[in-house]
Amino acid sequence: MGTERVVREMLGATTLIASITAAIIMVRWGWKMMKWLWLNPKRLERVLIEQGFQANPYKFWVGDLKEIVKMHExxxxxxxxxxxxxxxPRFFSFVLHILHKHGKNSFMWFGPTxxxxxxxxxxxxxxxxxNYDYRKSHLNPLSKYVAPGLAKLDxxxxxxHRKIISPAFNLDKLKTMTQTLFQCCNDMIREWDKKLSSSNGTCEVDVWPSLMSMTQDxxxxxxxxxxxEEGKQIFHLLTEQSELVMNHLQRYHTPFWSFVHGKxxxxxxxxxxxxxxxxKGIIKKKEKALKEGEAxxxxxxxILLESNHKEIEKRGNKKNVGLSMKDIIDECKFFYFGGQATTSSLLAWAIMLLSKYTDWQTRAREEVFQVFGDQEPNFDRLSHLKIVTMxxxxxxxxxxxxxxxxxxxxxxxxxxxxxxxxxxQIFIPILMLHQDQEIxxxxxxxxxxxxxxxGISKAGKGNSVxxxxxxxxxxxxxxxxxALLEAKMALSLILQNFWFELSPAYSHAPFIRMTLQPQHGVHVILHKL
Known part of the structure; x- marks a missing residue:
């Protein structure tokens, strides 16, 4: 009986300790959540309002998210x-609403922030x-999937990373890539030529898929x-991933998001x-080929791998010197999607605008023929394209x-x-800044x-920012x-070979999938010169 009582007392004590521990954990967790979701937002709200800033009153947990998502949709x-x-109005409807309601000194609520x-x-x-004080915002963990590597670091x-990556993009290195750019762009031109040859020199084309394929190449x-072909699977997967991320980016901080959208x-x-x-497989093959002198x-x-190797040799093979395999993989992911998406979007909008404003298309074509004639565009002469650059x-x-x-x-x-x-958080609406009538x-x-x-320095009332x-x-x-070198090369070749006008089938619907893209493509009527 004595033994049983001791055991019961020990179990009771253990249960009591466990209950107290659980209670302490719950209290600490509750206090942490209260600070995150109420006390801290209200403190920040008070500090901002005291300085003359205005906003909608803070709503527990969600802030302005419901209104942001609703107005955006x-x-x-x-x-x-x-x-x-x-x-x-299409992309910043809520921002415009807040600025109109509260004036320029305004803020909004992304959840409790x-x-x-x-x-x-x-x-x-x-x-x-x-940039060391104002860092990239990491409030939304989903953003790391569409902007890894250098784009997310601080x-x-x-x-x-910047020091090791920069040598790959200096002008001397870019010059060695010019022939590759020409070959990829020329392959696209030949495909368009085939379509035109089977339709008496004129046909309607959605240039958007071709531009994406060319920039991916x-x-x-x-x-x-x-x-x-080797990279096609990567691009396909990254496109799917970016669509999923962009669909949920604004909803991420809504309560229980991860449970509702766990799939x-x-x-x-x-x-x-x-x-x-x-x-990683591509990197391993490249390292092996470089080591054996076959690449x-x-x-x-x-260039990135060589720059990284030099940095490690220079500083000694110590911890945190140079880029790790994961670092290099992240940088490559961003090269794959970021580099392709930026230039394809730029070219798509350029062709759309030149199809609408044909006087500028004519001026650009005349300049291209003046600089290159019928010859292949080259690195040194591309810098002479003033009108194309404008x-x-x-x-x-x-x-x-x-x-x-x-x-x-x-x-x-x-x-x-x-x-x-x-x-x-600091929100910088680039699109609104670019179209500010005061500037x-x-x-x-x-x-x-x-x-x-x-040039850029004299535009926008001389305000470089x-x-x-x-x-x-x-x-x-x-x-x-x-990106600009590739765009100049592609646009020069297109202007040398075709003139184009906007098709009645074109539907103007810009949307954001990591970059600003044409949702329904860019339908133009191509004519062979």
């Missing part, structure tokens, strides 16, 4: 008016310049020295693993690949006269390449010269 479902370039809406170029310049790790050959989340993670394995060294991956700049102003950027800070920061409390004039929403006749299609400051896109 409504705006997206409405057809565009003819060929309007005023895209802000307040987000300052910055429209002042000077404030934006300050944020971009202080601080010293970002600086290390460029990435495979110029970045990895592999064939399009999509599992598929996103599965694709990430599959792409990682495929890319050329003028593609992005080879057109591409204006396309990027009206249809930037990335329509907004986000930053956040973990500590209190001064932004001009403003105190930005740690934990506040660009009353014709800000019109296609007028002549505004760039004296008013034009940021590739970002600005230390974190400006490392691949922007590659």
């Amino acid at each position: 409504e705006a997206k479902s409405m057809p565009m008016k003819s060929l309007s370039h005023d895209l802000s 307040p987000s300052l809406i910055l429209t002042s170029p000077e404030q934006i310049k300050d944020v971009f310049n202080k 601080g010293d790790k970002w600086a290390k 460029v990435i495979c050959r110029a970045a990895f020295r592999s064939s399009y 999509d989340l599992r598929r996103i993670k599965e694709i990430d693993r599959m792409v990682g394995d495929l890319v 050329m060294k003028n593609d992005v991956l080879s 057109i591409l700049y204006e396309v990027l102003r009206l249809y930037p690949p990335v329509t907004w950027q986000e930053r956040s800070t973990e500590k209190d920061m001064k932004l001009g006269d403003i105190l930005v409390p740690g934990g506040v 660009w004039g009353s014709d800000a929403k019109e296609f007028k390449p002549e505004r760039f006749s004296e 008013a034009y940021i299609p590739f970002g600005w400051g230390p974190r400006i896109c490392v691949g922007q010269n590659f």
Whole structure:
């Protein structure tokens, strides 16, 4: 009996301890959740309001998310008016609503996180310049699946990656890739020629699929020295993944999202693993070929691996020196999708706009023939294309690949006269900035390449931060010269071979799938010159 009583007392004590432990854990968890979902948002709200900022009152957990998703879906479902370039109501309907309701000093709520809406170029310049203080926002874990590698990194790790990657995109290296760009673009031209030859020199074509295939081929050959067929599976998977991510990006912080949409989340993670394995195989083959002296060294991956090897040799084979295999895989993923999506979107909108504004198409074609004649475009002469460059700049102003950027800070920061409390997000509406009439004039929403006749620095009232299609400051896109070189090459070849007009079948419906893309393609009527 004594033994049984001791056992019962021990079990009782154990149960009591377990109950107390569980209660402590629940209290700590509850306190943590209360701070995250109520106390901290209300504190930040008070600090911002005291400085003259206005917003909708904070709603527990969801903030403005319900209204953001609802207004975005409504705006997206409405057809565009003819060929309007005023895209802000389509993508920033809630932002415009907040600015109209509360004025320029406004913020909105992404769940329990307040987000300052910055429209002042000077404030934006300050944020971009202080890239160690204002870091990439990681509030939404889904974003890492569409922007891995350099795009998601911060601080010293970002600086290390940038240093190792940069040699792959300097002008001397890009020059060695020009022939590859020409071959890929010329393959697309030959395909269009075949369609025209079977239809008496004129036919209707949706150029969007061709541009995607061509830019994918460029990435495979110029970045990895592999064939399009080898990379096709990777592109297919990344496209599926980006669609899933973009469908849920704004909904992520709604309560119990991961339970309701668990199937999509599992598929996103599965694709990430599959792409990682495929890319790792390409990297291993490249390393083996380089080691055995069987590979050329003028593609992005080879230059990256060589730069990484030099960094490791220079600093010694120590921990955290150079890029790990996972780091290289992440960078390659971003090359694959980011590099392809940016240039294909730029070319698609350029062809659409030149199909509508045929006077600019004629001027661009005359310049191309003046610079190259019937000869193959080359690296040195591409820089002489002033009118083509003006057109591409204006396309990027009206249809930037990335329509907004986000930053956040973990500590209190001064932004001009403003105190930005740690934990506040910064929202930079690039598209709205590019079409701000106070900066660009009353014709800000019109296609007028002549505004760039004296270069970017003189456009937009000379405000360099008013034009940021590739970002600005230390974190400006490392691949922007590659994208513009490819776009100039492709557009020059297209203008040398065809003239084109917009088809009645064209439906103007820009949408965002990582970059700003034509939802229903770009239907044009091609004519052989």
